[in-house]
Amino acid sequence: GKHFSALHHHFKFARSPKPIMIRIVQFSILPFLLSTFGFIPVQAADRPNIVWLLSEDNSVHYQQHYGAKHGPTPNLTLLAKDGLTFEHAFSNSPVCSVARTTLMTGMLAPRIGFQYHRKITQTNLPPGAKMFPVYLRKAGYYCTNNVKTDYNAINTNVWDESSRKASWRNRSDPQQPFFHMQSFAQSHEGSLHFPQAAIDVTSLNTVPTAVKVFPYHQDTALSRYTAARYHDRQTVVDAAIGKVIDRLKEEGLYENTIIFYFGDHGGVLPRSKGYLYESGLHVPLVIRVPNKYQSANTWNPGARVDGFVSFIDFAPTVLNLAGAKIPGTMDGTPFLGNGVDAAVIDKQDEAFGYADRFDEKYELVRSFRKGNFKYIRNYENFYPDSLQNNYRYRMLSFSEWREHYNQGKLNEAQSHFFKAKPVESLYDISKDPHEIHNLASNPTHRETLLQLRSALQTQVKEIHDLSFYPENQMIEFAIADGAGFGETHAVEISSLVDAVDLALLPFADATQGISKGLKSKNPRMRYWTLTACTSFAKQAERFAKTAKELLDDEDDLVRLRAAEFLAIIGHTQPQNTIYDILASNPSGTVATITLNTVVFLRDHHGYDFQLDSSKIKGSHEPLVQRRLEYLNKQD
Numbered sequence: 001g002k003h004f005s006a007l008h009h010h011f012k013f014a015r016s017p018k019p020i021m022i023r024i025v026q027f028s029i030l031p032f033l034l035s036t037f038g039f040i041p042v043q044a045a046d047r048p049n050i051v052w053l054l055s056e057d058n059s060v061h062y063q064q065h066y067g068a069k070h071g072p073t074p075n076l077t078l079l080a081k082d083g084l085t086f087e088h089a090f091s092n093s094p095v096c097s098v099a100r101t102t103l104m105t106g107m108l109a110p111r112i113g114f115q116y117h118r119k120i121t122q123t124n125l126p127p128g129a130k131m132f133p134v135y136l137r138k139a140g141y142y143c144t145n146n147v148k149t150d151y152n153a154i155n156t157n158v159w160d161e162s163s164r165k166a167s168w169r170n171r172s173d174p175q176q177p178f179f180h181m182q183s184f185a186q187s188h189e190g191s192l193h194f195p196q197a198a199i200d201v202t203s204l205n206t207v208p209t210a211v212k213v214f215p216y217h218q219d220t221a222l223s224r225y226t227a228a229r230y231h232d233r234q235t236v237v238d239a240a241i242g243k244v245i246d247r248l249k250e251e252g253l254y255e256n257t258i259i260f261y262f263g264d265h266g267g268v269l270p271r272s273k274g275y276l277y278e279s280g281l282h283v284p285l286v287i288r289v290p291n292k293y294q295s296a297n298t299w300n301p302g303a304r305v306d307g308f309v310s311f312i313d314f315a316p317t318v319l320n321l322a323g324a325k326i327p328g329t330m331d332g333t334p335f336l337g338n339g340v341d342a343a344v345i346d347k348q349d350e351a352f353g354y355a356d357r358f359d360e361k362y363e364l365v366r367s368f369r370k371g372n373f374k375y376i377r378n379y380e381n382f383y384p385d386s387l388q389n390n391y392r393y394r395m396l397s398f399s400e401w402r403e404h405y406n407q408g409k410l411n412e413a414q415s416h417f418f419k420a421k422p423v424e425s426l427y428d429i430s431k432d433p434h435e436i437h438n439l440a441s442n443p444t445h446r447e448t449l450l451q452l453r454s455a456l457q458t459q460v461k462e463i464h465d466l467s468f469y470p471e472n473q474m475i476e477f478a479i480a481d482g483a484g485f486g487e488t489h490a491v492e493i494s495s496l497v498d499a500v501d502l503a504l505l506p507f508a509d510a511t512q513g514i515s516k517g518l519k520s521k522n523p524r525m526r527y528w529t530l531t532a533c534t535s536f537a538k539q540a541e542r543f544a545k546t547a548k549e550l551l552d553d554e555d556d557l558v559r560l561r562a563a564e565f566l567a568i569i570g571h572t573q574p575q576n577t578i579y580d581i582l583a584s585n586p587s588g589t590v591a592t593i594t595l596n597t598v599v600f601l602r603d604h605h606g607y608d609f610q611l612d613s614s615k616i617k618g619s620h621e622p623l624v625q626r627r628l629e630y631l632n633k634q635d
Contacts, residue, residue, distance in 0.1 A: 047140075048293050049168065049257040051296040051320055052181040053244060055237045056148075056188040058098070060284050061214075062234055069204040076244035079261060082301040083288030088308040090351040090369075091265035094273055094280030094360055099265040099311060102180045102413055104151060104313030105133040106330035109354060111463040113474055113482030114152035116357040117274075120589050120621065121153045121475045126483040128137035129329040131158045132315035133179060139324040140172040141179050146389070148183040166252075173507035179318065184240050187233045187478075188270040192226055193394045201223060206231040214279075215413050215434050216271055217397075218404050226397040227269060257289045258321060258336075260314075262286070270398045271417055274358045275385060276367040276376055277435050281353050285309070287336070293321075298342035306344040308369075309335045310352070325580030329483075330464075355466055359546035360623040361389040362596040368456040373439050373445075375452035378421040379500055381535050382568060386418040389601050390626050406464070424504045457463065457501065461494045468496040469524065470557050500528040503535035510536070518546045525529050530561040531534060537568055544571045556581045560594055567601050574601055575609060588621025595627035602631070 026166050054470035060066035065076050065085065084225075093099045095117045105125060109115035113365045124247070125131075133143040133150075137160065143227045149155075169179040186192075190567050192444030201208060208224035211231065215224050220243060241261060263283035267273035272280050289301075298628040299305060312332030317327050320337030335345050353367035364379040379598045386402060393399050404410055426442075426449050427435040439445045464486025478485035487495065499517045502510040510532065530547065533540040552564040559577055566572035576599075581594050601607040613619050613628050 007177055017457060018104055023195055042417070043357055045116075047148075047177045047323060048290070048321060049177050049253060050179045050260045050321060051244070051248070052179075052255055053241050053259065053261045053285075053374045054181070054264045055234075055241070055261075056183060056185050056264050057271060057273050058234075058237070058263035058284065059266035059279050060263075060282050061266075061279055062231055062270075063284050064234075065286070066284060068231065068234075069227070071231035072213065073238035074233055074439060075238045075245060075279055076261060076284075078258065079245065079288050080286045080302070080447075083259070083286055084299055084301075085304045086309055087304055087306050088351070089262060089283050089285035090281045090308065090310045090347075090353070091263075092281075092311045092351075092353055093263050094267075094353070096148075096264060097152050098354075098356075099310065100148070100150050100154045102311045102356070103264075104133075104618060105129070105153065106132060106312050106332045107314060108331045108352070108463050110465040110467050111153075111483055112153065112459070113228070113466050113478055114261045115354055115467060116152065117373045118359055118436050118623075119152040119521075120471065120592075120623070121479055122152060123479050123482055125153050125155075125389075126481060129327065129460070131155050132319060132330075133158050135319055135324050135327065136322055139322055140177065141322060142173075142176050143169065144168060144170070144181070146180070146182045149183070168249075177322070179322075182244060183264065184237045186236045186240060187230070187263075189273055189391075189395070191233055192230060192268060193231075194395070194396070201225060204228050204232055207233065214269070214271075215436055216417065218410060219403055220400065220404075222400050223397050227521075228397070230269060240301045255292065257290065258293060259288045260285070268587065270392075270395065270401055271385065274355065274361075274363050274389070276353045276355045278374070278433065280355075281351070281367070286617070289336070290630065295544050298340070305346065307335070307348040308351050309348070327567040350455075352456075354467075357471060359389055359391055360592060360596065360626045361387055361392075362471075362593055363387070366456055366460060366465075366498055368452055368459060369429070370430055370452060370455065373448055373452060374425075374427045374429055376425040376435075377453075377456055377458055378423055378425070380531060381421040381503075381563075382537070383600055384417065384419055384604060385598075386419065386629055388603060390630055426452065447463065451629050453504065461490075461497055464490050464493050465497070466493075466498075468493050468528065470527065470593065472557070472587050472593070473524070475589060482507075492524070496524055496528045500531050501587040502529065507536055507539045511542075514540070514575060515546075518543065518550070523553070523558050526550065526553065526558045527555070527561055530558065531566055534568060535563040536562065540565075541569050542570070544569065548572060551577050556585050557593065560597055564597050564601065567605060567607060574607060579610070580620070582616045584617060586617045588618040590625055591616055591618030592621055592623040592627065595624060595631070599627060599631065600635050613635065 042487050062068055064072050091099045092102050097117050098115055101114045102109055138141050144166040145159050146166040168180050206228035208228040211224050211227045213219045228384045248257055262285040313335055316326045316332050317334040317336050320334035331594045334340055351369045353363040363481045366615035367376045405415055422438055424440050426439040440449055450594050466478055466482050466486055502513045512534060514529055517525050519524055533543050546564045547565050551559055553559045563574040563577040567574040582591055598609050602609055618624055
């Protein structure tokens with residue numbers, strides 16, 4: 001998040017509820033209320049209603065309010081006129097279920113164990129921790145959700161009502177303060193899953209030829225049409241949001257309600273949703289605070305706030321605005337409400353991002369942005385961004401992009417997506433907003449690179465990042481209490497980070513560590529050391545003999561990574577090892593990870609595989625079926 005030690009440094013905010021008349025007898029229950037609920041009850045009019053309005057799959061890059069030329073959003077413009085526009089608001093994750101679970105908990109996903117999109121197994125929150133509407137309800141709020149949940153963590157009794165009909169109108173006491181969350185899917189990625197026959201330029205408000213094509217996209221009629229169609233979706237979402245705002249005004253609630261509008265993560269043209277570029281993380285955020293609650297907001301209406309805020313901060317901000325106690329299990333800090341200093345918020349300039357499995361597609365990526373510079377660590381850099389994900393390639397523009405790469409029609413910037421990634425990237429967002437020019441090897445920026453590299457290493461170690469336990473092992477060992485497991489295994493996780501970060505060294509400096517790690521008694525150490533080897537590719541060919549021995553390792557994922565490394569350097573055919581893992585290991589998660597390697601080696605290194613689904617022991621896992629559907633279709 002915004003602090004290297006976000007887990008250990010929580011601001012303490014003073015609360016000053018307006019004084020009310022209390023009978024003498026009531027004083028006896030105040031200590032109970034404070035200790036139990038963290039608030040002193042006040043009249044409903046003194047506590048704001050709070051509404052979250054979320055557009056799905058929506059980064060700042062498509063909105064006129066943030067500089068786009070197309071897709072007018074008049075309701076958002078009006079909301080911002082007497083509200084606040086946050087110039088640097090970030091989802092910590094570029095995909096829905098992980099982003100929403102982060103929002104609902106105020107916790108960093110890799111610390112808890114809900115970082116994988118569309119959970120194979122739901123994780124538990126830390127003992128005693130709840131999603132933030134539970135705390136709001138204890139504080140006297142009526143909490144509703146319309147309608148999307150999509151959580152990766154076990155949750156019970158979060159909402160008073162969660163349905164397509166859920167509304168503040170359903171509360172029995174009209175004086176009761178409420179929290180309402182509503183999602184708008186009109187901008188979702190699925191809105192661009194149209195067939196060729198549905199393309200109709202005359203139906204668009206945005207003229208495709210007027211659209212500015214991002215430099216990493218191919219400039220084609222289909223690409224321009226897809227972008228124009230998405231700009232139009234902004235206006236459609238804006239109209240739906242306007243109806244909710246109008247309803248609040250009609251019911252006399254507008255001046256008693258703090259309204260948050262934001263995107264639930266970035267998107268949605270190719271190379272956005274699911275990726276840790278700004279297009280996947282940088283979301284719009286506009287908040288209107290009514291005049292009567294301006295004491296909770298030290299910026300002037302209409303201001304554009306430069307300080308960085310992230311999704312981990314949203315839950316504690318709502319609790320702070322409601323006068324409820326912020327639990328110590330949350331990783332974020334409030335950016336509005338009592339005790340918040342605008343001058344401090346304005347100076348915040350750090351954001352942490354994470355991407356792991358997205359549906360059936362695996363990779364491990366972390367990002368750290370400080371000011372204008374963005375650092376991305378690709379732990380499995382040999383996997384290109386373009387690695388098949390079935391849902392991604394439903395978009396015609398996505399498929400066309402890949403076809404044009406295979407036909408040699410793309411320039412260098414447009415081709416990056418389809419090639420192995422660098423182990424680390426550094427971008428100057430102020431000069432390179434689309435993250436095209438990697439400065440990691442530029443001597444001029446060496447000091448910045450080392451600072452941000454160190455900052456990210458510190459972050460993943462401090463949160464005891466559970467992704468350094470492969471997903472099958474995280475499910476086996478850490479699912480009951482991921483945070484507690486991470487704390488008790490902090491030393492091991494730190495050593496695993498160091499092992500895979502051997503890939504950041506010149507190869508000559510990494511050889512001693514690689515040699516030692518490959519012989520470790522810890523299978524995860526062998527796995528991540530092999531990962532560093534794979535990052536070096538041909539440079540690490542001297543370790544081929546040891547890697548070949550590891551094809552018979554006791555741990556199937558060590559065997560898999562060894563096969564992957566040897567296949568990439570053209571040393572050993574990978575098929576027999578992979579067939580044996582699929583036939584012998586009953587874990588659906590292991591089978592999913594293994595088939596990720598199959599798709600990678602087949603599509604990007606030309607290896608042929610003949611798979612018999614009846615011989616895949618973990619074929620019960622739906623994600624395995626998604627991989628087989630693709631592989632069988634391509635045969």
